[in-house]
Amino acid sequence: MDVIFEWFRVLYQETGINLPFLYDEYDRNRMVDGFLTTIRLSLVCLFFSVIIGVTGAWLQGSAFKWTRRIVNGYIQLFRNTPPLVQLYFFYFAIGTLLPRVENDWGGQSPILGSFAWAAISLSFFAGAFNVEIFRSGIEAVPRSTVEAAEALGFSKLQIYRDITLPLAFRVVLPALNNNLVNLVKTTTLAYAIAVPEMLYEANQIWSDNVNVTEMMIFLLLAYFVLVGVLVGAMNRWERAMKIPGYG
Amino acid sequence: MRYKTDLPVMLPVSKPEPEPLGGLRAWHILPLALLAIFGPSLAFAQSGEGVLSPLAVLLNWAPLLLKGFIFNLVISVSAMALGTVVGAILGLGQISLIPAVRSGSWFVTQFFRNAPWLVLLFFAMFLLPFEIDLFGLKIPFPDWLKAILGLSLPVMANVSEIVRGAVRSLPSGQWEAAESLAYTRLQTLWLIILPQCVKRMLPPWMNLYSILTMATVLASIVGVSEVMTLTGQALASEGGRPELLAPFYGFVLLLFFVYCYPIARFTVRLEKKFAVIG
Numbered sequence A: 001m002d003v004i005f006e007w008f009r010v011l012y013q014e015t016g017i018n019l020p021f022l023y024d025e026y027d028r029n030r031m032v033d034g035f036l037t038t039i040r041l042s043l044v045c046l047f048f049s050v051i052i053g054v055t056g057a058w059l060q061g062s063a064f065k066w067t068r069r070i071v072n073g074y075i076q077l078f079r080n081t082p083p084l085v086q087l088y089f090f091y092f093a094i095g096t097l098l099p100r101v102e103n104d105w106g107g108q109s110p111i112l113g114s115f116a117w118a119a120i121s122l123s124f125f126a127g128a129f130n131v132e133i134f135r136s137g138i139e140a141v142p143r144s145t146v147e148a149a150e151a152l153g154f155s156k157l158q159i160y161r162d163i164t165l166p167l168a169f170r171v172v173l174p175a176l177n178n179n180l181v182n183l184v185k186t187t188t189l190a191y192a193i194a195v196p197e198m199l200y201e202a203n204q205i206w207s208d209n210v211n212v213t214e215m216m217i218f219l220l221l222a223y224f225v226l227v228g229v230l231v232g233a234m235n236r237w238e239r240a241m242k243i244p245g246y247g
Numbered sequence B: 001m002r003y004k005t006d007l008p009v010m011l012p013v014s015k016p017e018p019e020p021l022g023g024l025r026a027w028h029i030l031p032l033a034l035l036a037i038f039g040p041s042l043a044f045a046q047s048g049e050g051v052l053s054p055l056a057v058l059l060n061w062a063p064l065l066l067k068g069f070i071f072n073l074v075i076s077v078s079a080m081a082l083g084t085v086v087g088a089i090l091g092l093g094q095i096s097l098i099p100a101v102r103s104g105s106w107f108v109t110q111f112f113r114n115a116p117w118l119v120l121l122f123f124a125m126f127l128l129p130f131e132i133d134l135f136g137l138k139i140p141f142p143d144w145l146k147a148i149l150g151l152s153l154p155v156m157a158n159v160s161e162i163v164r165g166a167v168r169s170l171p172s173g174q175w176e177a178a179e180s181l182a183y184t185r186l187q188t189l190w191l192i193i194l195p196q197c198v199k200r201m202l203p204p205w206m207n208l209y210s211i212l213t214m215a216t217v218l219a220s221i222v223g224v225s226e227v228m229t230l231t232g233q234a235l236a237s238e239g240g241r242p243e244l245l246a247p248f249y250g251f252v253l254l255l256f257f258v259y260c261y262p263i264a265r266f267t268v269r270l271e272k273k274f275a276v277i278g
Helices: A002-015 A025-060 A065-079 A083-097 A114-140 A143-151 A156-193 A198-209 A212-241 B026-043 B054-094 B099-114 B117-127 B143-169 B172-180 B185-220 B227-237 B242-274
Strands: A100-102 A108-110 B131-134 B137-140
Touching: A025 A065, A025 A114, A025 A156, A025 A198, A065 A114, A065 B242, A083 A114, A083 A156, A083 B185, A083 B227, A083 B242, A114 A156, A143 A156, A156 A198, A156 A212, A156 B117, A198 A212, A198 B117, A212 B099, A212 B117, B054 B099, B054 B143, B054 B185, B054 B227, B054 B242, B099 B143, B117 B143, B117 B185, B143 B185, B172 B185, B185 B227, B185 B242, B227 B242
Parallel strands: none
Antiparallel strands: A100 A108, B131 B137
């Protein structure tokens, strides 16, 4: 492995193509950390946005007018405002209103860090889209199936959990995957509040080494591969979950 | 919508819905948003003598922020125009008969679609020169122009996919009928296929515009002085008072909401109108 890494140092000396995240151990660790942070942030947001989507879609079917209205207000507000401004609003406006706690060094630090706020804000953003996606899937489940379940004595929650949702899930999978891929791309916004993800670490490296071009091209390729792998996996999953004769 | 079939398996069930977006009207959001913006500032109402209330400060800065917002709109419209033109060519390249053109435009489309918007913006910002030397004439290449170019890259890729999808969605009978009437491929495309596609492309295209408008704030990260940058500067010049943060960021949210929500509503209406039944 070291031989390959050293080769890139030679490459830099010979040609001037500087890829310090390969031959320099410190920069390599930074880049790997950034990559892992991107993955971690994506997974956390993925998880919570799907939870928000499922719950929101369930609340939208509620009998109370105001529950539906509040969920709709949430969707429209988060869909029609820039995610970056939402992120700033959460991090700066709401973050400063929360109480501060004492950290290990005796100083004052906010109760939630930038990673947590990025996760919260992006989950809410992607969740707003997921609610609509899940709702469209639930509407595609025929009324007669739900009626049959009611006749068999299922409760409202059981019907949603065991009958409507599994069927709806297969219908919405393409739209859901689309949104989740978008979410992974949106995690770059966390750069703005200094979450050490891939873009942020790449920025640190090019600030230290003045190799903007190489880092930029590497970054584009890295995201291209990351998202490409995700899209490929999602497409396979879609094919595996497909209901024959529908959609 | 009424479907005629003897196999009623998993058909879209149409609920009797009086309003498409379920009960919430546009004006309902206004009191909620105002509460969200000014609620926190009321909590800090005990400001001392000589200090303007958050609302008054916001009103002072509002004209400047509005100017910044208009600049955002200019960026969005220019990037959309540029992206649409290049994207349409790329999309037609994707259905070209020449394999090299087809796979080339496919790759370009996928590449720019899979890259995050912010990374593309950084790409345009840092790798384009700040001035172009054209026959000894130095043409400056300002930040905002680079931002427009950077934002039009993902737009281009998305428009390309929209065009390809719309052409693919037309029944192949259209092509065959045109061929039998001795239209050339160019004529078929220009006179028969594309006019039918416009209707199908309009809703996703408007969606894309809305997304682009919301992405223009990304330009603040790379230092274009649009509404988000100006907000940050306004907050700094007011001495970074914490009670100002919520009203200011809330105001920016509101600006974008007021602009994008009608577009979203109109898109839904168009989708309903153009929906093909049966």
